[in-house]
Amino acid sequence: MSAVTLTNIVKRFGSVTAVHRMSMEIANGGFTTLLGPSGCGKTTTLRMIAGLIDPSEGDITIKGRRVNDIPIHKRNLGLVFQNYALFPHKTVAENVAFGLKYRNVSKADAQEKVRRALDLVQLPQVGERYPKALSGGQQQRIALARAIVIEPDVLLLDEPLSALDANLREDMRIELKRIQHRIGVTTVFVTHDQSEALAMSDKLVVMSNGVVEQIGEPEEVYTTPASEFVARFLGTSNILDARCTDLDTSSVVLDVPGIGRIEVPRARAPHISGKGAAKLVLRAEKLTVAPADAPGDDAIALPGTVEAVDYQGQAARYFLRLGEIPLQAINMIDQSPFAEGQAVSLRLRPRDCAALPSTE
Secondary structure, eight states: OOSEEEEEEEEEETTEEEEEEEEEEEOTTOEEEEEOSTTSSHHHHHHHHHTSSOOSEEEEEETTEEOTTSOGGGSOEEEEOTTOOOOTTSOHHHHHHGGGGGTTOOHHHHHHHHHHHHHHTTOTTOTTSOGGGSOHHHHHHHHHHHHHTTOOSEEEEESTTTTSOHHHHHHHHHHHHHHHHHHTOEEEEEESOHHHHHHHOSEEEEEETTEEEEEEOHHHHHHSOSSHHHHHHSSOEEEEEEEEEEEOSSEEEEEETTTEEEEEEGGGOTTOOSSEEEEEEEEGGGSEEEETTOOOOSSEEEEEEEEEEEEOSSEEEEEEEETTEEEEEEEEOSSSOOOTTOEEEEEEOGGGEEEEEOOO
8 A cells, every 4th residue: 555645636826836736656665755946846745745735636645544634733744844943942852752742652652762763863862952052964863853753654854954064965865764764664755956866765756847747766767757857857968859760669760960860779768659859868977078089889979079177076077069069978087087179089879868759
């Protein structure tokens, strides 16, 4: 049984539709991420699951029970927000125990549950401190401990890492996933950070303008985007006009102006149903930049020019030109990157490409 099911969910705020006909199932024990830009409807969806706002249409079920008319405090959910929302006048232990006060838990049992929760987030010695004495990362862990101490059916996380600095954010990403795996709680996570979503999720739900663009495992969504929006939003992609000239069960043949014939594996072009206008999708890290005189290999080699270089330490992001076609490549570098204005050889492999039907 799915932990959470949304069926034809619509949310309107006056004349604005924030979520439009959303249907999905969230697997029991899984880590599902709602991903998209600001204003796409992901936080609105999370708040509807939580019971903080009501859907305009549709049904929400949690553990098989329809919850549309059930208030938030009776849904047995754990909530963690961006601002932590800890009580400054209560100790850490009192903060963590707050949700247990309304669940008929004895004092001794509550103390034991708080102890286990603090152990789980690796802060066993801070129970008597106050939130202001803790770092941002520690406060985030306490907010998480407070959410999981009640043993929720579903854990809801709304941009919980966005207030942390980059290094701490990466550490907390790993820590959060470790805790989720250990306790096995169904988790719904909201973020606009693509790398965060790819690293943490069992399933991605990519949203745009209140509509679900694609649902799938991270690798599937990244390598085989269902729309041009997904291809552009998730990572850095080169998206080129093309024409499908032939297709069968094993491949889709594209004619790409300036490049020529490319035979894309059928598995990477599941949404192409016939001949006609199409799009070639090539991830920037799959386009290799080589010296102009480098020996050939099994890739398609094309002459290009480096127009600009974004040096990133271990890698470089190249802004390139292939005739009239602008391209981007992100490559690891051994010593120094290619220079601006340098003639290079651009290498791509058809198996690394994806294809989409054109919507233009």
